[in-house]
Amino acid sequence: MAQPAAAALGHVNDLAAFVAESPSSFHAAAEAARRLDAAGFTGLDESAPWPRECGNYYVVRDGAIIAWCRPESATATTGFHVLGSHTDSPSFKLKPKPTTGAHGWLQAGVEVYGGPLLNSWLDRELLLAGRLALLDGTTVLTRTAPLLRFPQLAIHLDRGVNEGLALDKQTHMNPVWGIGDPGQADLLGVLAAEAGTDPEAIGGYDVVIADAQPGVVFGADGEFFACGRLDNLSSMHASLTALIDHAGTGAGEHIAMLAAFDHEEIGSASRSGACGPFLAEVLERIGAGLDAGTEDRARAYADSFCLSADAGHSVHPNYPGRHDPANRPLLGAGPLLKINANQRYATDGVGAAFFAGLCATAAVPYQEFVSNNQMPCGSTIGPLTATRLGIRTADIGIALLSMHSARELCGVEDPLRLAKVAAAFYAA
Incomplete structure (x- = not known):
């Protein structure tokens, strides 16, 4: 070619x-x-x-x-x-009260948007991006640097995973974004800081998860583009x-x-x-x-x-x-x-x-x-x-x-x- x-x-x-x-x-x-x-x-x-x-x-x-x-x-x-x-x-959209977590982890509460291939989102660096609607009637865009990850369970803890991976959308698709106490963290505060606004001014939001990896050309003759x-x-x-x-x-x-x-x-x-x-x-x-x-x-x-x-x-x-x-x-x-x-x-x-x-x-x-x-x-x-x-x-x-x-x-x-x-x- x-x-x-x-x-x-x-x-x-x-x-x-x-x-x-x-x-x-x-x-x-x-x-x-x-x-x-x-x-x-x-x-x-x-x-x-x-x-x-x-x-x-x-x-x-x-x-x-x-x-x-x-x-x-x-x-x-x-x-x-x-x-x-x-x-x-297709992606994942932040739910109301998005700052969640357990067992020392900070996680994000998300809802599946459209029909993503769930397994393809595992073990990759992800960001948050979208629109913040402020109480004064204006809107601002926001996006983070790579922030989240859907961590897959190690094969040692699921020996049959290669015979069939089953992902529960509610239980398994909760990305991690830090270590700490969810009661002392504020994911919306992170988004507000990226937008240069006060988190108390946020009245609503439309925020999704996106892959953070840039597009790349590859292949035997450079014939493929992945993005x-x-x-x-x-x-x-x-x-x-x-x-x-x-x-x-x-x-x-x-x-x-x-x-x-x-x-x-x-x-x-x-x-x-x-x-x-x-x-x-x-x-x-x-x-x-x-x-x-x-x-x-x-x-x-x-x-x-x-x-x-x-x-x-x-x-x-x-x-x-x-x-x-x-x-x-x-x-x-x-x-x-x-x-x-x-x-x-x-x-x-x-x-x-x-x-x-x-x-x-x-x-x-x-x-x-x-x-x-x-x-x-x-x-x-x-x-x-x-x-x-x-x-x-x-x-x-x-x-x-x-x-x-x-x-x-x-x-x-x-x-x-x-x-x-x-x-x-x-x-x-």
Whole structure:
């Protein structure tokens, strides 16, 4: 296998930096906003009037962000090209009264968030990150240095562990973060100190655990990239870099848009999730700035397209029977077109042809993904967006091994290829 191209290595190094700055959904939205600010985008306040002029804008709602480029040529019936992704990843979230412990240990009370591979979180250095809501109505971000660990029981005390590890979510998944008396410790105080605020000012919080290890390129020819939270910051980063590159080009006949939602891993049913009104409200406000009426908006949506970008499964060499025998995507062989007969993915024949055309334009290979009939198929924001707005949608993403692990694996070339397809989509 040939060495990865310098451009692919540069892209995954930037992806690693983006992931490192995005240990929570709130940090991911904030880092995207920071990069958009640096590129000349204007951040908007949902509670303030929005400008009617063309330009490049973004708006943040909690842990979600939507950004768009409105060209001078846009009219009331101009369609949208929306690249959707999500900011959250499977993890653990701090419970109320999070400072716990026993037998001389300080521990953190956490609740499982989404569907993480529990065993992958054992015996690794972890940090806390998220949002503190203060009593004065403001919010601040916080993150710690490596602080916690889920310690595994030594094999000497569980001789049968290699025949089957069973982890109780309540009993076994309580990370340690120090030695001492829980009654004399305050985990929220640690988070407050990191945010530079008074712990007495905290009225609420949304804080998760994140892997602290940075992303790394490895393999016989440097063909692999391992990192936390590739599901789904790989898609968010691809859409972000493509939109920033697209801004100011004047290319395309549509309004190019990034929509990165929160809470996909737990069903998307929130004000900042894909089931919520965030995207619809932004589209309506953009339309209002173009004096779009009901008829205009319907025409614009009919001329719109959404690519729902989320990671998919590569064929696993040790478990080939879990995959479809004819469709076996591989790391490094290009982005996935995700298909499901029962519309767990939103791709149809028209969407498949459209995506194939984008890949041809971008000179990028792609692979089709479909589940084994005996395996349940996950879902994405794609069907949700198609159902809510009636916009034609196709599901895509990069192939991963170890999906929902604390540390996932992709091919070095694939994140850049996804960004190239995103660029072609925005320019179409």
